[in-house]
Amino acid sequence: MRAIITGIILSLAVAAGAFAHDTTRERIVDDEGAPAGLPFSNAVRVGDTLYIAGHLGLDAKTQMPPADAQDEARLVLDGVKATVEKAGFTMNDLVSVTVFCSDLSQYEAFNGVYRGYFSGGFPARAFIGSGTLIRGARFEVLGVAVRAPAPAAGSAAAH
Amino acid sequence: MRAIITGIILSLAVAAGAFAHDTTRERIVDDEGAPAGLPFSNAVRVGDTLYIAGHLGLDAKTQMPPADAQDEARLVLDGVKATVEKAGFTMNDLVSVTVFCSDLSQYEAFNGVYRGYFSGGFPARAFIGSGTLIRGARFEVLGVAVRAPAPAAGSAAAH
Amino acid sequence: MRAIITGIILSLAVAAGAFAHDTTRERIVDDEGAPAGLPFSNAVRVGDTLYIAGHLGLDAKTQMPPADAQDEARLVLDGVKATVEKAGFTMNDLVSVTVFCSDLSQYEAFNGVYRGYFSGGFPARAFIGSGTLIRGARFEVLGVAVRAPAPAAGSAAAH
Numbered sequence: 001m002r003a004i005i006t007g008i009i010l011s012l013a014v015a016a017g018a019f020a021h022d023t024t025r026e027r028i029v030d031d032e033g034a035p036a037g038l039p040f041s042n043a044v045r046v047g048d049t050l051y052i053a054g055h056l057g058l059d060a061k062t063q064m065p066p067a068d069a070q071d072e073a074r075l076v077l078d079g080v081k082a083t084v085e086k087a088g089f090t091m092n093d094l095v096s097v098t099v100f101c102s103d104l105s106q107y108e109a110f111n112g113v114y115r116g117y118f119s120g121g122f123p124a125r126a127f128i129g130s131g132t133l134i135r136g137a138r139f140e141v142l143g144v145a146v147r148a149p150a151p152a153a154g155s156a157a158a159h
Numbered sequence: 160m161r162a163i164i165t166g167i168i169l170s171l172a173v174a175a176g177a178f179a180h181d182t183t184r185e186r187i188v189d190d191e192g193a194p195a196g197l198p199f200s201n202a203v204r205v206g207d208t209l210y211i212a213g214h215l216g217l218d219a220k221t222q223m224p225p226a227d228a229q230d231e232a233r234l235v236l237d238g239v240k241a242t243v244e245k246a247g248f249t250m251n252d253l254v255s256v257t258v259f260c261s262d263l264s265q266y267e268a269f270n271g272v273y274r275g276y277f278s279g280g281f282p283a284r285a286f287i288g289s290g291t292l293i294r295g296a297r298f299e300v301l302g303v304a305v306r307a308p309a310p311a312a313g314s315a316a317a318h
Numbered sequence: 319m320r321a322i323i324t325g326i327i328l329s330l331a332v333a334a335g336a337f338a339h340d341t342t343r344e345r346i347v348d349d350e351g352a353p354a355g356l357p358f359s360n361a362v363r364v365g366d367t368l369y370i371a372g373h374l375g376l377d378a379k380t381q382m383p384p385a386d387a388q389d390e391a392r393l394v395l396d397g398v399k400a401t402v403e404k405a406g407f408t409m410n411d412l413v414s415v416t417v418f419c420s421d422l423s424q425y426e427a428f429n430g431v432y433r434g435y436f437s438g439g440f441p442a443r444a445f446i447g448s449g450t451l452i453r454g455a456r457f458e459v460l461g462v463a464v465r466a467p468a469p470a471a472g473s474a475a476a477h
Contacts, residue, residue, distance in 0.1 A: 023366055023466050025413065027439040039433050040443035044413040048182055051414035054444025095184065095203040096210035098301070100446050104291055115198050115434045121186040125199035126213025126301045128259050129290040131447040132422055142416070143445045148182050148206045207341055254343065254362040255369035257460070263450055274357050280345040284358035285372025285460045287418050288449040305364045309342050 022047030027047045028087045042083045050087050050145040054100070055079040065137045069106040073113035076139050081117060084145055093145040094123040100130040100140040110139060181206030187246045194244050201242045209304040213259070214238040215296045224296045228265040232272035235298050241274060243304055252304040253282040259289040259299040269298060340365030344473040346405045347462055360401045368401040368405050368463040372418070373397040374455045383455045387424040391431035394457050399435060418448040418458040428457060 028043040028050075043052045057075030058064060065072045081091055099110065109126065123143065133140050186200040187209075202211045216234030218224060224231045240250055258269065266286065282302065292299050345359040346368075361370045375393030376382060383390045399409055417428065425445065441461065451458050 023464055025464070025466075029439075039429055039436070039440045040415075041440050042442065044439075044442045046413055051462065053414075053442035054416070054446065073343045095205055096212075096303075097199075097443075098213070100444075102290065102447070104293060107293065111198055118198070121188075122198045122200050123205075124201065124203045124210045124212035124301075126257075126259075126299060127293060128213065128299060129261070131290050131294045131420065131449050133447045134422060134425065134445060140444060140446060142442075144210065144414075146182055146184070148184075253370075254364055255462075256358075257372070261449065263452060266452065270357055277357070280347075281357045281359050283360065283362045283369045283371035283460075285416075285418075285458060286452060287372065287458060288420070288451045290449050303342055303369065305343070307343075 026087070028083055030086060033156045037066060043087055044104050045087050048147050050084065050089050050093070050147075052080060052143045052145065053081055054136075054142045055083070057103060058116055060139070064135055064144060069103070069109045070113050070137055072138050073106075073110045076141050077113065077117050080143065087145075089145045089147050091117050092120060093147045094118075094143050095146050097123045097125045097141060097143040099125065099127045100133060101127060101138060102130050102133045103138050106138055114133055185243055185246070189242060189245060202246055204246050209243065209248050209252070209305050209306075211239060211242055211302045211304065213299045213301045214242070214261050215293060215299055217294060217296070223294055228262070228268045228297055229272050231297050232265075232269045235300050236272065236276050239300055239302065246304075248304045248306050250276050251279060252306045253277075253302050254283045254305050256282045256300065256302040258284065258286045259292060260286060260297060261289050261292045261295075262297050265297055334387070339440075344405070346401055348401060348404060354473060361405055362440060363405050366465050368402065368407050368411070368465075370398060370401055370461045370463065372458045372460045374458055376455070382453055387421070387427045387456055388431050390456050391424075391428045394459050395431065395435050398459055398461065405463075407463045409435050410438060411465045412436075412461050413464050415441045415443045415459060415461040417443065417445045418447050419445060419453060419456060420451045421456050422447050424456055467473050 022045055026045045027041040028045065030042045041052050042055075043050050045051075055076050056065070057072040057077075057079065059066050059075070066075065084091060084093070101107070101110065110127075130140070182205055184206075185204045187199045187204065188201040199212050200210050201214075204210075214229040214235050215224070216236075216238065218225050218234070225234065243250060243252070260266070260269065269286075289299070323455075341364055344363045346361040346363065348360045358371050361368050363369075373394050374383070374396065375390040375395075377384050377393070384393065402409060403413070419425070419428065428445075448458070
């Protein structure tokens with residue numbers, strides 16, 4: 001009986017731990033994507049939520065936006081994808097995206113590229129006409145991702 | 160005794176489940192409000208948090224902003240309200256709102272309309288002077304809502 | 319035995335409560351920092367997450383931005399810090415920051431001031447070139463903070 005009760009108490013502690021609102025955090029910093037030494041992380045993970053910094057789509061050599069808008073969109077979204085995956089998330093985990101765009105005539109061009117980064121449904125999104133962006137970029141993209149808990153952790157509840 | 164212990168274990172599983180950080184998600188897509196086929200959801204719900212897309216206040220017929228700024232503010236906020244309620248939330252669940260505005264001279268006009276959508280306190284808000292917005296809109300509004308858990312679910316903890 | 323089981327049930331209720339996804343909320347309103355009567359809270363706390371309104375860096379007397387950009391950056395960030403601390407958080411709890419800036423030539427000036435508000439790593443950040451901001455401000459800053467649970471609450475799980 002004592003063993004059973006001890007087992008219950010242990011299960012309780014484990015279950016409670018498994019279901020705590022996880023506020024542990026991890027800063028994702030990509031020295032390749034962002035000029036080193038700038039005062040931001042590419043993303044910060046808190047539990048299962050990932051806050052993604054504003055990403056630009058700059059040419060790796062020139063650190064300026066490429067001539068073609070769709071190339072720039074691809075560079076931006078490749079950068080977001082790299083950050084998201086570095087944190088252990090996927091693009092489909094994105095729940096909210098904000099696109100700042102200094103040239104609204106590129107709305108359709110951006111959308112055409114954007115669609116290719118998601119399978120299934122799309123995140124909530126705002127597409128905002130901005131002022132001039134850093135380095136004359138056409139696009140700056142930020143977002144929030146939330147990942148589902150791993151099935152293994154979830155199934156512990158039934159034990 | 161076995162029955163009591165089984166009952167405790169079941170209660171434990173139920174309680175743990177009830178208090179898990181819910182990361183199930185649901186995409187809210189309103190084909191009337193948003194032109195069909197655009198790559199975004201009007202909102203995405205993750206557990207008790209709702210990420211609301213940027214909403215415009217367009218005339219249903221012309222799909223352009225109305226002549227009057229307050230009419231436009233009303234259309235924007237009616238759209239946000241429709242999305243929020245479609246997801247099972249209320250406007251008072253909004254915790255954060257960002258207003259992008261291409262004509263700051265309409266700040267007071269917007270506020271006058273905005274006040275009417277809330278009872279009790281207001282969300283945190285940023286009111287940002289933007290560049291030109293899609294379709295020449297004066298306002299684009301996004302936000303985050305969090306709903307309180309249903310009392311029934313909460314009371315289960317005391318059983 | 320009855321006492322032990324009662325104890326287990328009580329522990330269960332307490333532990334479940336301690337680990338519930340806390341969606342209680344509190345509105346932080348600072349009548350000094352924000353002109354009274356405007357329809358927003360300076361921040362809204364939901365559980366351990368703080369949604370921070372857009373802050374301007376206005377001179378307390380004139381309610382206009384100071385002549386010097388670094389002074390303005392300091393006023394903005396002092397305001398954010400005051401709001402964050404009023405809610406019981408610290409600047410290091412910030413996970414996401416968005417800076418709207420109507421004059422990109424002040425990027426380095428802003429960063430120089432900004433660095434001083436954090437020890438350790440930086441939040442994810444977007445730095446967005448905006449249109450004209452309210453009162454001709456150069457900077458408007460919003461963000462999200464998440465605080466770690468108090469050690470005392472966390473250790474309850476092991477009891």
